[in-house]
Amino acid sequence: MRTSRALPGEARAAFLFLAPGLSIIGLFFLLPIGASLLLSFADFDIYALADPTNVRLSGLANYGALVRDPLFWIALRNTCYFVFAGGPLTLGVALGAALLLHSRRARAKGLFRTIFFAPYVTTLVGVAVVFRYLYHPRFGLIARGLHALGIAPIDWLGDPHWAMAGIILLSIWKNFGYAMILFIAGLSNIPETLYEAARLDGASSWQIFRRITVPLLAPTFLFLGVITAIGYFQFFAEPYVMTSGGPLNATLSMGLLMYKQGFRWWNMGYAAAISFVLFLIILAVSLVQFGFAGRKDA
Amino acid sequence: MRRRPGTLLLHAALVAGAALTLAPLLWMISASFMSPGEANSVPPPLLPARATIQNYRELFTRLALGRAFANSLLLSSAVTLVSLLLNGMAGYAFAKLRFTGRDRLFRALLAAMVVPTPVAMLPLFLLLRSMGLVNTYAGVILPAGATILGIFLVYQFARALPDDLLDAARLEGAGEWTIFRRIVLPLLKPVLATLGIVTFLSTWNDFLWPLVVLTGESRYTLPVALAILSGEHAQDTELMMAGSVLTVLPVLILFLALQRSYISGILIGGVKE
Numbered sequence: 001m002r003t004s005r006a007l008p009g010e011a012r013a014a015f016l017f018l019a020p021g022l023s024i025i026g027l028f029f030l031l032p033i034g035a036s037l038l039l040s041f042a043d044f045d046i047y048a049l050a051d052p053t054n055v056r057l058s059g060l061a062n063y064g065a066l067v068r069d070p071l072f073w074i075a076l077r078n079t080c081y082f083v084f085a086g087g088p089l090t091l092g093v094a095l096g097a098a099l100l101l102h103s104r105r106a107r108a109k110g111l112f113r114t115i116f117f118a119p120y121v122t123t124l125v126g127v128a129v130v131f132r133y134l135y136h137p138r139f140g141l142i143a144r145g146l147h148a149l150g151i152a153p154i155d156w157l158g159d160p161h162w163a164m165a166g167i168i169l170l171s172i173w174k175n176f177g178y179a180m181i182l183f184i185a186g187l188s189n190i191p192e193t194l195y196e197a198a199r200l201d202g203a204s205s206w207q208i209f210r211r212i213t214v215p216l217l218a219p220t221f222l223f224l225g226v227i228t229a230i231g232y233f234q235f236f237a238e239p240y241v242m243t244s245g246g247p248l249n250a251t252l253s254m255g256l257l258m259y260k261q262g263f264r265w266w267n268m269g270y271a272a273a274i275s276f277v278l279f280l281i282i283l284a285v286s287l288v289q290f291g292f293a294g295r296k297d298a
Numbered sequence: 299m300r301r302r303p304g305t306l307l308l309h310a311a312l313v314a315g316a317a318l319t320l321a322p323l324l325w326m327i328s329a330s331f332m333s334p335g336e337a338n339s340v341p342p343p344l345l346p347a348r349a350t351i352q353n354y355r356e357l358f359t360r361l362a363l364g365r366a367f368a369n370s371l372l373l374s375s376a377v378t379l380v381s382l383l384l385n386g387m388a389g390y391a392f393a394k395l396r397f398t399g400r401d402r403l404f405r406a407l408l409a410a411m412v413v414p415t416p417v418a419m420l421p422l423f424l425l426l427r428s429m430g431l432v433n434t435y436a437g438v439i440l441p442a443g444a445t446i447l448g449i450f451l452v453y454q455f456a457r458a459l460p461d462d463l464l465d466a467a468r469l470e471g472a473g474e475w476t477i478f479r480r481i482v483l484p485l486l487k488p489v490l491a492t493l494g495i496v497t498f499l500s501t502w503n504d505f506l507w508p509l510v511v512l513t514g515e516s517r518y519t520l521p522v523a524l525a526i527l528s529g530e531h532a533q534d535t536e537l538m539m540a541g542s543v544l545t546v547l548p549v550l551i552l553f554l555a556l557q558r559s560y561i562s563g564i565l566i567g568g569v570k571e
Binding site for chain 1: 339391414419441520564
């Protein structure tokens with residue numbers, strides 16, 4: 001390896017090339033992460049914001065308050081509901097779309113792929129506003145569609161039992177295209193000869209799917225599962241725009257609670273504690289992936 | 299030509315899926331041309347009885363969404379340009395320049411990627427406040443000026459550049475900056491195109507940080523302005539749909555034009571907004 005032989009000219013150049021980017025990341029990302037941990041152990045509220053000498057270290061007080069705060073548990077439960085219902089549904093729809101598009105008999109694949117992917121690039125706030133109206137129990141297009149099927153109108157965003165389902169539906173619509181692209185890539189990496197051999201042995205389509213497609217897609221599943229969970233754990237804009245966390249806190253997410261505590265009520269120490277709990281959950285999910293990946297390498 | 303029923307079913311499913319996927323976007327566009335109040339009737343109309351651009355006129359005059367549009371365009375372009383340059387330089391340095399501790403530094407940087415950005419947000423706000431950067435464009439551009447993911451993407455691509463080419467240029471007495479500018483940058487074009495479109499779209503679509511740091515109406519980006527308007531004008535369906543079109547359509551068009559670069563970004567780096 002040539003990396004061991006450091007040349008003075010190159011080292012100086014490397015320093016100059018790295019300095020601007022790494023300074024920005026250090027100052028605006030790494031430093032704040034450390035400060036956030038500190039903040040979560042401090043009594044930092046609106047008085048501290050006005051005059052920093054009011055800040056007191058408070059140990060684990062913020063975390064203690066968190067555990068006693070019913071809103072925190074509601075937000076945690078809602079967030080888990082969103083991740084563990086919305087995540088698998090998103091991947092399921094994505095896999096379905098990918099299988100359809102991967103079929104050799106499918107025509108106009110490029111066009112369909114573009115259409116299915118398009119929602120992913122749209123502005124979340126923009127489409128959340130659109131879905132608010134689509135969900136209207138009287139004037140919404142979805143009520144009209146359900147009516148045509150003989151289903152009574154649902155007050156999607158006004159009913160605490162349905163509000164989270166409404167947000168999950170929006171998220172599936174918006175995100176399945178991303179997972180679909182990666183599933184298609186995973187499917188096309190499966191050698192055609194495996195399928196041919198299985199067919200020669202008289203395997204049914206279901207057996208082929210179950211015994212060849214699913215096992216060979218496992219790495220894709222794992223990657224998508226983790227990355228979808230990480231993204232979904234942080235959901236914020238959907239309830240902010242569509243429900244403000246209501247009705248009756250049915251769609252209050254950890255992200256929204258952190259925002260409200262930190263930037264609306266300026267309980268920044270408390271909000272930092274929420275953000276760290278969220279971080280620990282996300283870290284645990286990432287470690288699951290590393291654990292699996294490591295076991296495969298071994 | 300004989301069609302098997304399976305083929306027919308396959309295409310029926312594809313067409314139905316495409317219709318469901320497009321319906322919200324098509325209705326958004328259609329409703330944005332309806333007269334005020336028209337969308338709120340039973341049964342809800344699919345097309346405007348008489349198309350009007352009145353909603354758009356109102357967005358740009360009374361609601362001054364033109365300003366938010368300009369802010370979004372300015373910030374997305376600036377973040378894209380700055381981060382392309384800084385991520386490009388850093389990614390290339392990690393991939394090709396030899397210095398002690400390089401691999402350790404790079405691994406440490408990658409490890410920090412597991413921390414989700416909202417964790418840094420509260421102290422970042424306090425930091426920018428002490429620097430006097432709250433409610434300034436710099437408050438959005440500076441923190442986004444370089445990203446670990448961006449550096450990683452460039453690094454992966456730049457590793458494949460031939461060392462001989464760079465060493466030959468050095469032997470001829472070219473300085474490191476000249477080599478970067480004249481040889482490396484042109485060769486990095488594909489990955490910079492990918493990173494550029496991904497960065498532009500994610501900055502345009504970003505909501506949480508602009509909402510936090512841009513506190514004055516004259517600085518709002520489109521998503522922030524739209525979210526706040528949608529609270530005040532909840533009943534004005536047609537007007538809000540025009541606002542959504544103005545927010546969503548530019549990124550959709552940009553994506554359609556540069557689709558290949560964008561999708562390759564997803565495939566190489568698992569790029570996620």
